[in-house]
Amino acid sequence: MHCGRCWRARSAWTGRPSRRCSRWQTFVALPVAGNLFGDLGLALASVAMVAMTPVLNVLCVWTLVHYASPNRPDWRTVTVAIAKNPLIWACVIGIALNPVASAIPQPVNTVIDALGRSSLALGLLIVGAGLRIGEVIRVKPVTLVATLIKLVVMPAVAIGLALACGLSGANLTVVVCCTAVPAASNSYILARQMGGDAPLMAQIITVETLIAVITMPIAIGMVT
Secondary structure, X not given: OOOHHHOOOOOOOOHHHHHHHHOOOHHHHHHHHHHHHHHHHHHHHHHHHHHHHHHHHHHHHHHHHXXXXXOOOOHHHHHHHHHHOHHHHHHHHHHHHHHHHHHOOHHHHHHHHHHXXXXXXXXXXXXXXXXXXXHHHOOOHHHHHHHHHHHHHHHHHHHHHHHHOOOOHHHHHHHHHHHHOOOOOHHHHHHHHOOOOXXXXXXXXXXXXXXXXXXXXXXXXXXX
């Protein structure tokens, strides 16, 4: 994870920076990629989402269980926690349904699509419900560090790696798009569910979302 240096801190915020640096807001990346490159952009961002989301969810749940617990759990406890996590199940069910998506009735597809499109707004509403205004005004140092890593360091590293791999055009831009977005809003939900520092996670998401309005266009503009 990208904030491994923070893992040795106390459990109150150990899992938070690592989760927020690794989980990315797919419901921002997808429409941006689609607006820039149409179906090609959506396809490229979707490939990244399918490849990364299950792995990142497993890593994030493992991090929370491993470091946010007062007693270090054994591998059975970690495995059970991962298996019980609804986000992991959502990934598994989505992958299982993908081959038969064409057989799903259109009315059902329409409802599912509407729910998916509303998920970003709902996620941000949930984050807002967990915010403490005083904490948003007094931004914590770990929030600033996490935001710097997510919105500046990660896109810079992504650009370097993508160029080293010979990527250009739409491929390079979508890579930057996927790494320049703020942290996933459902990180707050998982933080609460797994006993992490949910208010801190809410603050990180809020600060990143506000700052990404400025940093994301800059990052994309550097490669277009």
